[in-house]
Amino acid sequence: MTGPDRALDEPLLKELTPAITAVLVRRGVDFATAEDAVQEALLQAALSWPDQRPADPKGWLVTVAWRKFLDAHRSEASRRDREERVEAEPPPGPAEVVDDTLRLFFLCAHPSLTPASAVALTLRAVGGLTTRQIARAYLVPETTMAQRISRAKRTVAGVRFDEPGDPATVRRVLYLVFNEGYTGDVDLAAEAIRLTRQLASMTDDEETAGLLALMLLHHARRPARTRPDGSLVPLVEQDRSRWDTALIAEGVVILQAALARDRLGEFQAQAAIAALHADAPRAEETDWPQIVEWYDELLRLTGSPVVALNRAVAVGEADGAAAGLAALAGVDPDLPRRTAASAYLHEKAGDLPTAARLYADAARSATNLAERLHLTRQAARIGQALRG
Amino acid sequence: MAKYLLLKHYRGAPAAVNDVPMDQWTPQEVQDHIQFMTDFATKLEGTGEFVDGQALAPEGTFVRYDGEGRPPVTDGPFAETKDLIAGWMIIDVDSYERAVELAGELSAAPGAGGKPIHEWLELRPFLGHAPTVTE
Numbered sequence: 001m002t003g004p005d006r007a008l009d010e011p012l013l014k015e016l017t018p019a020i021t022a023v024l025v026r027r028g029v030d031f032a033t034a035e036d037a038v039q040e041a042l043l044q045a046a047l048s049w050p051d052q053r054p055a056d057p058k059g060w061l062v063t064v065a066w067r068k069f070l071d072a073h074r075s076e077a078s079r080r081d082r083e084e085r086v087e088a089e090p091p092p093g094p095a096e097v098v099d100d101t102l103r104l105f106f107l108c109a110h111p112s113l114t115p116a117s118a119v120a121l122t123l124r125a126v127g128g129l130t131t132r133q134i135a136r137a138y139l140v141p142e143t144t145m146a147q148r149i150s151r152a153k154r155t156v157a158g159v160r161f162d163e164p165g166d167p168a169t170v171r172r173v174l175y176l177v178f179n180e181g182y183t184g185d186v187d188l189a190a191e192a193i194r195l196t197r198q199l200a201s202m203t204d205d206e207e208t209a210g211l212l213a214l215m216l217l218h219h220a221r222r223p224a225r226t227r228p229d230g231s232l233v234p235l236v237e238q239d240r241s242r243w244d245t246a247l248i249a250e251g252v253v254i255l256q257a258a259l260a261r262d263r264l265g266e267f268q269a270q271a272a273i274a275a276l277h278a279d280a281p282r283a284e285e286t287d288w289p290q291i292v293e294w295y296d297e298l299l300r301l302t303g304s305p306v307v308a309l310n311r312a313v314a315v316g317e318a319d320g321a322a323a324g325l326a327a328l329a330g331v332d333p334d335l336p337r338r339t340a341a342s343a344y345l346h347e348k349a350g351d352l353p354t355a356a357r358l359y360a361d362a363a364r365s366a367t368n369l370a371e372r373l374h375l376t377r378q379a380a381r382i383g384q385a386l387r388g
Numbered sequence: 389m390a391k392y393l394l395l396k397h398y399r400g401a402p403a404a405v406n407d408v409p410m411d412q413w414t415p416q417e418v419q420d421h422i423q424f425m426t427d428f429a430t431k432l433e434g435t436g437e438f439v440d441g442q443a444l445a446p447e448g449t450f451v452r453y454d455g456e457g458r459p460p461v462t463d464g465p466f467a468e469t470k471d472l473i474a475g476w477m478i479i480d481v482d483s484y485e486r487a488v489e490l491a492g493e494l495s496a497a498p499g500a501g502g503k504p505i506h507e508w509l510e511l512r513p514f515l516g517h518a519p520t521v522t523e
Contacts, residue, residue, distance in 0.1 A: 229419075229422065229423060229426060230426075231422070356411070359411065360409075360411035363410075363411060364446050365445075365446075365447070366445075367445070369443050372443075373418070373422060376410050376411055376418055377415050377418050377419075379411035379412075380410070380411055380412070380413050380414055380415045380417070380418050381415045383411060383412055383413075384414045384415065
């Protein structure tokens, strides 16, 4: 049987990969070997599914991956031990599948891993991306990424699979992936959303819901955030008709349900701020006083100087530039973007020469090219106005 | 084919002809400059001569080993007088003449008043592999 409906379903395969890996790991196969077996099973699926797709794709993949694992180990002395262990295992039920995948999330975000390793391992083992795709997304050679992933696997090799995990570590990893945006052929933001949805569906946790809402609300603005040449469009200048209203609506519903449980965390507070921006049909209608209140909450929760910086800008919008500059005075002067915030508030206060100078300074200390060009343009714009 | 490194300097190169800092251009002039740079890289990708390119932050530090069990010594940020690289591009071209031609094109990127910057770019050949056939 052939035809488009019988073709290989790649999204489905990607969705199933972590669950299959997790089943093998729970049966006692070490992580790296389980992954190899699953990759071989996926290869076989690519060959045989276009002709005949199994009625139960997941069961098929588990069976084939398991057989691949047994084939690979048939000659080894430990074979009998492994097979005995297998026979003692009951077949996995639906609840165990969820637990297994969740455990794989925890394993890939294990605190013994560096953030870069946890990110790479999560994308590989849970996200089902190829090493080549991950390497391209992070602009490193494929061999470098392959090494990073195999070192990460060795690091977690001794971790017990049923060790209790902390969703907070997984959230940090997914947040890092989301912030990387998209380079090359992999959309890391979309990938982060997909994985966060999966995590949220397996855990009953308001902060994970908050993170998902935050991602959806920011992702909704993506079509308006850059010009065709790749340059940044600041929030106030964005064409709000290009925001994705379906994503915003979904994010708001998820956020409201999380907030109703009255256990506030930093991702919920960040999502609340994003939701207030999304709620304003025009930039001038933004509810800045309420945004300042959320920044107060966020500052209380995190004590982060970055939050204090963003709060100062919001205070400038809510209570005027002088109040904003006063709030900025207490913020660490070495913080990246502090000079840019100061430039913005000085322009708002009408001090154009200072604003132009600060924008030029901020451009020199920008940490990415898009931001540097944006700040240079701001300096140029004010300079032109001054020369009049 | 031979690889060349094109270096753009913040400081250390002779002064450009149209030497007005970017933050004193008009926004449109900034826009036109960025467009020129993007088009240049796209063109070289199209001709199969582009390898890689990156912009660098202006702040850098010198670092050296300071002996067993001691942390490395750092020196910097660089003083105003030192040479400072702003960015680089690697091209893979048929000849030195072609490398010079491309560097010349890049140096004509528009700046203040929409006129070419005539910026001095440094062109450095890579040391290649030893050839297989030697006689």
